[in-house]
Amino acid sequence: MTQTHILEVRHLHVDYNGYAVLKDVSLSVTRSSITVLVGLNGAGKSTLLKAVSGLKAWSSGDIVFAGTSIAGEKPAMLVSRGLLQVPEGRHLFPRMTVLENLELGGYLRSARQRREDLERMFHLFPVLRERTDQLGGTMSGGQQQMLAIARALMGSPKLLVLDEPSLGLAPLMVAEMFRMIAAIRDEGVSVLLVEQNVKQALAHADYAYVIDRGCITLEGPGSELAGSDEIHAAYFGTAAH
Numbered sequence: 199m200t201q202t203h204i205l206e207v208r209h210l211h212v213d214y215n216g217y218a219v220l221k222d223v224s225l226s227v228t229r230s231s232i233t234v235l236v237g238l239n240g241a242g243k244s245t246l247l248k249a250v251s252g253l254k255a256w257s258s259g260d261i262v263f264a265g266t267s268i269a270g271e272k273p274a275m276l277v278s279r280g281l282l283q284v285p286e287g288r289h290l291f292p293r294m295t296v297l298e299n300l301e302l303g304g305y306l307r308s309a310r311q312r313r314e315d316l317e318r319m320f321h322l323f324p325v326l327r328e329r330t331d332q333l334g335g336t337m338s339g340g341q342q343q344m345l346a347i348a349r350a351l352m353g354s355p356k357l358l359v360l361d362e363p364s365l366g367l368a369p370l371m372v373a374e375m376f377r378m379i380a381a382i383r384d385e386g387v388s389v390l391l392v393e394q395n396v397k398q399a400l401a402h403a404d405y406a407y408v409i410d411r412g413c414i415t416l417e418g419p420g421s422e423l424a425g426s427d428e429i430h431a432a433y434f435g436t437a438a439h
């Protein structure tokens with residue numbers, strides 16, 4: 199049986215110490231697509247991703263990955279099922295080389311698969327091939343972000359979840375980052391991308407959701423939302439037309 203959606207968040211409620219942070223959030227990620235969740239700082243984006251990766255319990259609702267609820271599952275189990283996340287701030291091993299970081303990302307794979315995956319990563323991110331022996335922590339912010347994404351891809355994800363990968367990157371690097379994410383989608387990986395960089399994220403989204411203070415307020419194809427008056431009024435301070 200094949201499901202259209204690799205991930206479904208259904209009527210999710212999450213709170214911190216009794217304070218509601220996510221209120222009745224529903225969204226889904228279609229297979230082999232880029233789904234974007236945009237919203238201002240504090241809207242609840244990272245909290246949603248923590249729930250999706252098994253790091254934060256929810257009070258009601260459900261999250262279904264590849265047809266099965268992830269309720270009560272440990273993060274490591276979700277990784278082995280193919281749900282991989284690059285958290286905000288990247289979390290590389292700064293004192294390990296590029297190659298060591300990548301090999302660690304593929305620790306669940308066989309040696310042969312790992313060699314093949316490594317070749318794919320070098321094809322996708324040529325800058326990493328040139329720097330296999332460089333320590334992760336000495337690379338530029340953009341290169342570290344590429345390495346963090348490549349490391350997650352070494353785990354052969356069905357769903358790749360990215361929390362603000364463009365944060366702190368120079369504009370040219372941001373454009374490169376979004377191109378990479380599109381290339382990853384084109385290889386058949388489903389992507390859930392969380393961003394405050396609303397304009398560029400919507401431009402690359404197959405489908406997008408807007409979250410505001412814990413509630414999904416708008417959804418639709420990326421191109422449609424990019425042209426909507428609500429988005430322009432709320433995030434760019436102008437009307438679309």
Ligand SMILES: Nc1ncnc2c1ncn2[C@@H]1O[C@H](COP(=O)(O)OP(=O)(O)O)[C@@H](O)[C@H]1O
Nearest residue numbers: 214215219237238239240241242243244245246
């Ligand atoms: N560990 C925590 N304990 C208490 N409150 C938290 C915690 N993490 C996040 N919050 C609160 O939850 C809300 C949403 O935060 P977050 O999910 O990080 O938003 P975003 O990623 O959209 O910026 C904010 O009001 C934040 O202060």
Ligand SMILES: [Mg+2]
Nearest residue numbers: 243244245286
């Ligand atoms: Mg966040």
